[in-house]
Amino acid sequence: MMDDFHLFPVDASSSAQQVDWLFYALILMSLFFIAAVFLPIFYFSIRYRRGAKVDRSNPQIGSNLLETGWTVLPLLISLGVFTWGALVYFRLETPPANALQVQVVAKQWMWKLQHAEGKREINELHLPLGTTISLTMTSEDVIHSFFVPAFRVKQDVLPGKYTTEWFRPTRLGEYHLFCAEYCGTNHSAMIGRVVVMRPADYEEWLNSGETGRSIVFEGHRLFQERGCSGCHVDSRAIHAPPLEGVYGKQVPLASGEIVTADDQYLRDSILVPGKQISAGYENLMPSYTGHISEAEIMQIIAYLKSLGEQRPER
Amino acid sequence: METHLEAESATARIVRTSGRMAPVNYLSREHGVKSWLLTTDHKRIALLYLFTILFFFTIASVAAAMMRIELLTPQGDLVTSETYNKLFTIHGVLMVWFFLIPSIPAVLGNFVIPMMLGARDVAFPKLNLISWYLFIIGGALALWSLVHGGVDTGWTFYTPYSTTYANSHVISMAAGIFVAGFSSIATGLNFIVTVHKLRAPGLTWFRLPLFIWSMYATSLIMVLATPVLAITLGLMSLERFWGIGIFDPKLGGDPVLFQHLFWFYSHPAVYIMILPGMGVISEVITCFSRKQVFGYAWIASASMAIAILGFLVWGHHMFVSSQSIYAGMVFSILSFIVAIPSGIKVFNWTATLHKGSISFHTPMLYALGFIGLFTIGGLTGLFLAALAVDVHVTDTYFVVAHFHYIMVGGMVTAFMGGLHYWWPKITGRLYPEFLGKISAIVLFIGFNLTFFPQFLLGYLGMPRRYHAYPPEFQVFHVLSTAGATILGIGYLMPLMYLIWSLKHGRLAGPNPWRATGLEWQTESPPPKHNFEETPIVTGPPYQYSAEEDNQIEMANV
Numbered sequence: 001m002m003d004d005f006h007l008f009p010v011d012a013s014s015s016a017q018q019v020d021w022l023f024y025a026l027i028l029m030s031l032f033f034i035a036a037v038f039l040p041i042f043y044f045s046i047r048y049r050r051g052a053k054v055d056r057s058n059p060q061i062g063s064n065l066l067e068t069g070w071t072v073l074p075l076l077i078s079l080g081v082f083t084w085g086a087l088v089y090f091r092l093e094t095p096p097a098n099a100l101q102v103q104v105v106a107k108q109w110m111w112k113l114q115h116a117e118g119k120r121e122i123n124e125l126h127l128p129l130g131t132t133i134s135l136t137m138t139s140e141d142v143i144h145s146f147f148v149p150a151f152r153v154k155q156d157v158l159p160g161k162y163t164t165e166w167f168r169p170t171r172l173g174e175y176h177l178f179c180a181e182y183c184g185t186n187h188s189a190m191i192g193r194v195v196v197m198r199p200a201d202y203e204e205w206l207n208s209g210e211t212g213r214s215i216v217f218e219g220h221r222l223f224q225e226r227g228c229s230g231c232h233v234d235s236r237a238i239h240a241p242p243l244e245g246v247y248g249k250q251v252p253l254a255s256g257e258i259v260t261a262d263d264q265y266l267r268d269s270i271l272v273p274g275k276q277i278s279a280g281y282e283n284l285m286p287s288y289t290g291h292i293s294e295a296e297i298m299q300i301i302a303y304l305k306s307l308g309e310q311r312p313e314r
Numbered sequence: 315m316e317t318h319l320e321a322e323s324a325t326a327r328i329v330r331t332s333g334r335m336a337p338v339n340y341l342s343r344e345h346g347v348k349s350w351l352l353t354t355d356h357k358r359i360a361l362l363y364l365f366t367i368l369f370f371f372t373i374a375s376v377a378a379a380m381m382r383i384e385l386l387t388p389q390g391d392l393v394t395s396e397t398y399n400k401l402f403t404i405h406g407v408l409m410v411w412f413f414l415i416p417s418i419p420a421v422l423g424n425f426v427i428p429m430m431l432g433a434r435d436v437a438f439p440k441l442n443l444i445s446w447y448l449f450i451i452g453g454a455l456a457l458w459s460l461v462h463g464g465v466d467t468g469w470t471f472y473t474p475y476s477t478t479y480a481n482s483h484v485i486s487m488a489a490g491i492f493v494a495g496f497s498s499i500a501t502g503l504n505f506i507v508t509v510h511k512l513r514a515p516g517l518t519w520f521r522l523p524l525f526i527w528s529m530y531a532t533s534l535i536m537v538l539a540t541p542v543l544a545i546t547l548g549l550m551s552l553e554r555f556w557g558i559g560i561f562d563p564k565l566g567g568d569p570v571l572f573q574h575l576f577w578f579y580s581h582p583a584v585y586i587m588i589l590p591g592m593g594v595i596s597e598v599i600t601c602f603s604r605k606q607v608f609g610y611a612w613i614a615s616a617s618m619a620i621a622i623l624g625f626l627v628w629g630h631h632m633f634v635s636s637q638s639i640y641a642g643m644v645f646s647i648l649s650f651i652v653a654i655p656s657g658i659k660v661f662n663w664t665a666t667l668h669k670g671s672i673s674f675h676t677p678m679l680y681a682l683g684f685i686g687l688f689t690i691g692g693l694t695g696l697f698l699a700a701l702a703v704d705v706h707v708t709d710t711y712f713v714v715a716h717f718h719y720i721m722v723g724g725m726v727t728a729f730m731g732g733l734h735y736w737w738p739k740i741t742g743r744l745y746p747e748f749l750g751k752i753s754a755i756v757l758f759i760g761f762n763l764t765f766f767p768q769f770l771l772g773y774l775g776m777p778r779r780y781h782a783y784p785p786e787f788q789v790f791h792v793l794s795t796a797g798a799t800i801l802g803i804g805y806l807m808p809l810m811y812l813i814w815s816l817k818h819g820r821l822a823g824p825n826p827w828r829a830t831g832l833e834w835q836t837e838s839p840p841p842k843h844n845f846e847e848t849p850i851v852t853g854p855p856y857q858y859s860a861e862e863d864n865q866i867e868m869a870n871v
Contacts, residue, residue: 005786009774019702023773026700030693033657037664037689041682044667045674048603048860056861059669061606070661071654078650081700086643089701093639108479142475143569145634145709149775152706156635158570159474160563163636176784180709180777182468184475185395188780 012171012196013151018088020152025084029077092153095166099134103215103298106137106144106157108183109190114295116302118212119205123192125177127169128202134166136263138294145181148194154180162263169196219303222296223312226288233312240285241278245309247301252279266301334821335742336837343842354439355842357740360424362446367413367421370453373460374408377401379802382764382795390782398781399466400482406469411491412453414725415583418590419536420445420501422732423529425740427505429833430523432514432851434843437507445500452494459483459490468779470580473561473572477553484554488547495540498586502536505529514832516851520614523831523855524607527614528593531621535582535589539625543579546572570635577628585624587721588688589617591728592659595681598735599663600856601829602678603670604863607856609662616655623652633704642701649699656692660685671860673868675827676750680731683758687723691716694769712772715765723761730757730808737812738822742839745815749807757804763797827868830857 011017047054102125105112113121127133137146137157146165147154150173155165179190197205212218223229231240246261254277259265268275270292273285288297304312340357350358381401384392393401424442428435436442459465465487467476476484509530513522550572552558559565561572600607607613629637629645663685672678694716698704707713738744767790776787783791825834836845 005789006774007770019706022700023697023703023706026697026703029696030690033693034689037660038686040664041667041685044664044670045672045682048667048670048672050671050673051864056669056671056864059605059860060608060665062609062612063665066661066665067609067612067658071658074657075651075654078653078696079647081696082647082650085700085702085704086646087702089633089642089646089705090639092702092705142479143472147709147775147777149706154634154705154708158563158636160569161636176775178775178777178780182399182470182472182475182779184479185399185466187399188390188395188777188782191784 009152010150010171010173010175011152012169012173012175013148013153014168014170015088015092016150016152016170018091022081022084022088026081029081033074095134095164096132099132099166100128101215101302102133102135103295103302104135104137104146104157105140105294105298106146106179106190107140108142109179109186111146111177111179111190111192112295114212114215114298115206116215117206118214118218120210120212123177125192125194126202126205127194127196128199129169129172129196131199132166132168134164136298137163137165138267138298140294142183143181144179144183144190147178147180148175149178150175150194156181162267169194172196172198215299215302216306218296219299219301219306220312222292222300223303226292226300228300229312231285238284239281241281242311243304244307244311247305247307251276253277254279254281263298263301266304267297270297270300334823336824336839336841338841339742339837339839340842341742341839352443354435354443356424356428356436356439356442357840357844359442359446360421361740363416363420363424363449366446366449366453367416370408370412374405374413375802375805377405377408379798381405382798384781385783385791386788386795388783388785388788393781395781396466399468399779400464402779403465403468404460407456407465407487407491409721410469410583410587411494412449412456414587414721415498416449416501417725417729418594418732419505419529419532419586420449420497422594422729422736423505423532423590424501426736426831426833427508427526427529428512429739429836429840429844430526430831431508431512432517432832432845432849433508433512434845436504437511438504441500442504445497445504448497448500449494452490452492452497455486455490455493457490459487462486470576471547471550471572472576473550473553473567473569474563477550478562478564485551488551492544492547495544498536499540502533502540505533506537509533514849514851517832518851520611521851521854522614524596524610524613524617525590525593528589528596528617531617532586532589532593534621535586535624539579539582539586542575543583546575546579549575570632570637573632573635574628577631578625581628581631582621582624584717584720585620587725589620591684591688591725592617592656594728594732594735595663595684597829597831598677598681598731599666600858601735601827602675602681603667603672604858604860604866605666605668605670605856606854606858607662608665608668609658610854610856613659613662616658619655620652623648623655627652630699630704631708633701634708646699646701650696653692653696653699656688660689660692669860671864674751675734675868676745676747676754677731677735679751679754679758680727680734683754684724684727684731687719687727687758687761691719691723694719706775707772709777710772711768711776711778714778715768715772718765718768723765727757727761730754733812734808735827736833737815738826739833739838739840741816741819742822743815743819744822744826745808745819746811749811753804753807753811756800756807760797760800760802760804764794764801765797767791767793767797828863828866830855 101116103114139157139159144157151167175194177192231238232243251261271289274283465482467480553560559567561567627649630649633642771790822838
């Protein structure tokens with residue numbers, strides 16, 4: 001799939017054909033308008049060329065009917081295309097539940113990825129065919145963009161923020177992974193490959209070589225080692241919000257706002273605890289900025305997410 | 315009717331034989347460097363701008379040529395990645411701010427706006443000269459940055475790369491653009507006041523040539539949008555210099571905020587780079603088809619609609635930036651709507667040809683080329699406005715191809731058309747018509763060969779700003795580089811024959827095209843204050859008659 005000459009890109013995800021159909025429709029629409037402009041221009045240029053003896057009497061210099069026509073018709077076509085584009089976009093931007101999670105940390109100039117089971121990769125992403133994958137992504141430095149042309153997906157990867165991207169591979173093979181947002185000197189070397197494998201091969205790959213411990217396991221270890229558990233697990237000395245069941249909940253803040261405890265909220269609470277204080281608590285927690293890596297924060301969040309209603313262990 | 319025709323051919327004879335150089339004109343009246351550097355004559359200032367932007371165009375073109383040669387092979391082997399990144403940055407910065415934005419407005423606009431209005435000069439002649447000096451100061455800062463090692467942020471200066479990570483002359487380059495921006499603001503202001511206050515008696519708003527309408531719309535954008543660019547670049551420089559946290563999340567800032575601010579200027583700026591071109595096309599199409607323009611009020615209103623709607627679509631550059639998807643939908647629909655007035659213009663130009671008497675002089679070839687290329691550029695813009703397709707093609711060569719169709723296929727083509735059209739007025743001499751036609755065709759072919767393959771490259775997934783690339787993309791890059799070579803020839807030819815024509819071109823006379831605009835009702839080159847007597851306007855523009863003019867011969871056919 002890589003290195004072969006193509007006129008159109010391979011479609012290897014469940015979204016690819018949807019984007020392609022819209023693209024073909026846009027080409028058809030373009031051909032229609034090109035014909036509507038170019039054919040009269042050619043025709044008039046020949047028929048009414050200087051010196052040609054044709055009837056030029058009573059030239060029109062305006063027609064509200066025509067003007068209305070070429071205002072309204074393109075407008076209607078545009079609204080149709082807009083709606084189509086927006087529907088597919090909505091689907092592209094809304095990750096389905098129960099997707100296989102992969103965490104992505106970008107930095108100048110490499111992609112660091114970790115599978116939920118713990119396997120780590122650099123500039124490569126192995127995936128099982130037919131499984132929905134959801135990437136949670138952030139950057140350690142500048143803005144990057146995770147682009148897999150064969151999947152027709154792209155999402156900027158920002159420092160200080162989580163973004164997500166999802167796809168369901170539908171074709172075995174190896175595909176390009178590009179950084180699409182200019183990120184400095186070796187931007188064009190920030191490339192890699194996505195390998196779509198049969199599920200059985202993927203399992204085998206997952207368990208071969210250095211497999212590591214699962215993200216949740218690592219998150220639990222960090223939760224204890226970094227002292228989170230000291231306060232957040234039934235501590236009598238310090239009044240800290242309990243974390244069981246917090247993921248995805250509505251959290252009332254001291255400021256009176258109510259926020260959803262999503263990945264971004266938990267990340268901010270670890271790095272900048274004073275930013276959004278839970279109602280009823282004091283701002284006692286030290287900031288972990290500079291003491292913890294982006295990958296580690298993602299692991300802790302994965303652990304918190306895995307807790308459900310269960311109380312974390314000390 | 316017969317007597318009428320006789321009268322026409324009599325005039326035609328007069329026009330042909332009246333080719334003479336105005337004895338005292340704006341060029342011959344004073345000599346010496348001082349007479350140029352201290353001039354407040356809008357026509358001389360236009361020429362100062364012409365030389366300046368050609369200088370920057372040359373540097374930016376050399377940068378493009380080096381990129382195209384580098385991209386002949388998939389490996390990055392001609393220059394280093396660092397150099398390549400500086401090449402596309404300098405190409406973008408110089409082409410956008412030091413060539414395209416001033417191109418038609420500051421050169422052709424400066425020259426013909428007062429003349430089209432029947433005025434002696436712009437409203438503020440000294441401010442006009444100050445604009446040029448600001449432009450020179452900005453350009454000097456940009457050159458300083460270039461000579462001292464360049465900038466590698468891309469013309470978009472995205473944060474936090476530009477504020478924290480780039481190791482190049484970001485602040486001095488931003489300062490250059492900042493200063494040049496004030497030149498743009500002053501020029502816009504000058505044009506707005508000129509159009510309001512200096513119209514000849516009888517020249518009501520709906521008798522204005524369409525070039526004036528499009529320049530008026532452009533000037534509004536220049537005055538309203540450019541300050542936002544100044545603020546944005548200022549904030550970026552503050553963060554880079556003092557570490558004030560505005561854009562870098564490590565300092566508590568938001569990098570996407572920069573994109574909002576940047577595109578709030580830079581999207582309207584795209585219309586600064588196309589509306590003036592549309593104005594030129596309206597002048598040329600009518601003159602060379604000897605027709606009153608079709609749908610005058612619609613074309614004029616379309617210019618204003620584009621200027622206003624253009625302020626509401628900046629977020630379509632940010633569909634994958636992490637902007638809210640609902641914001642994305644609003645920006646998408648507005649982007650489809652902003653295309654409608656452009657479509658109206660194209661259809662009206664096409665309808666103008668109906669029952670015309672069409673001749674294919676060089677300006678007309680450029681005008682027809684403009685319509686074709688702008689149509690393709692505009693339609694591919696709809697691909698980018700369509701959300702789901704944009705996700706795939708944004709930041710790829712598809713975008714590169716699209717905006718070059720608008721900016722080069724559109725604006726530069728119109729600039730070339732306008733330059734040829736008004737060349738006899740500016741210099742008093744005609745360019746060689748045959749060479750003119752040949753190079754217009756060469757440019758058209760070269761342009762398409764350069765940029766059409768980039769649409770395919772983009773949909774295949776080739777990201778922009780890549781120094782090296784996977785080998786399967788090479789075929790398209792080779793085609794593109796071959797096209798760029800032809801394009802280069804297409805630019806060199808006019809440069810040579812236009813210079814040649816300054817001395818050896820046939821004398822043009824006041825009105826070689828038998829055009830109706832006021833700028834043609836005075837000598838070529840015009841006297842210092844344009845008109846011996848202030849003209850009085852009694853009717854609408856473009857009073858051509860295809861039926862009567864079908865037998866006329868224009869100056870150099």
